Amino acid sequence: xxxxxxxxxxGSNLQAIIDRCRDGSLAAEISVVISNxxxxxxxxxxxxxxxxxxxxxxxxxxxxEDFDRAVVAALLEAGVELIVxxxxxxxxxxxxxxxxxxxxxxxxxxxxxxxxxxxxQRKALEYGARVTGATVHFVDGGVDTGPIxxxxxxxxxxxxxxxxxxxxxxxxxxxxxxRAIELFAQGRLRIDGRRVRIEPPLP
Ligand code: GRF
Numbered sequence: 001x002x003x004x005x006x007x008x009x010x011g012s013n014l015q016a017i018i019d020r021c022r023d024g025s026l027a028a029e030i031s032v033v034i035s036n037x038x039x040x041x042x043x044x045x046x047x048x049x050x051x052x053x054x055x056x057x058x059x060x061x062x063x064x065e066d067f068d069r070a071v072v073a074a075l076l077e078a079g080v081e082l083i084v085x086x087x088x089x090x091x092x093x094x095x096x097x098x099x100x101x102x103x104x105x106x107x108x109x110x111x112x113x114x115x116x117x118x119x120x121q122r123k124a125l126e127y128g129a130r131v132t133g134a135t136v137h138f139v140d141g142g143v144d145t146g147p148i149x150x151x152x153x154x155x156x157x158x159x160x161x162x163x164x165x166x167x168x169x170x171x172x173x174x175x176x177x178x179r180a181i182e183l184f185a186q187g188r189l190r191i192d193g194r195r196v197r198i199e200p201p202l203p
């Protein structure tokens with residue numbers, strides 16, 4: 001399965017996927033990594049892994065659609081079959097969704113539908129929630145609203161800080177994102193309206 005990874009930040013989720021492709025436990029290859037941030041750690045990690053790394057800077061485009069068209073063109077050029085958003089801090093326009101229907105995944109550091117949006121680790125902590133977690137979902141036209149593939153739960157501890165909680169969530173992200181991609185690669189995911197059916201079901 002040919003993957004196109006989009007990231008704006010440090011790229012630890014990207015690294016987890018790179019590692020799993022490398023050790024053969026994920027039957028996929030990353031064909032291209034694209035970032036909108038010239039100095040993102042994700043681009044550096046791609047270069048270190050010998051993976052084609054592109055910076056497509058959204059500031060160089062007059063509209064969101066023009067930026068998305070440039071990104072889509074690069075992804076099509078690389079022949080990718082699944083788009084993996086890994087800390088990509090841009091909203092996906094219809095240009096993107098129309099080019100890759102049912103083929104864009106995202107990871108969110110909370111248990112959707114709880115805590116959509118940004119800084120959600122801190123929001124869960126400040127809310128006084130007892131658990132939170134991570135969600136891998138297909139991307140649809142909304143923000144953090146697409147059909148959910150896998151979720152993982154982590155406890156929120158009394159002495160947690162935003163950092164300690166974020167680190168605990170990230171550990172789970174690095175586990176469930178490659179797993180979700182593996183299920184897609186195995187053809188085991190069926191989007192059925194709002195729900196994703198896994199065939200055969202997970203144990
Ligand atoms: C992760 O917390 C992910 O859930 C969110 O952005 C962060 C990306 O972290 N979408 P990294 O760049 O993969 O380390």
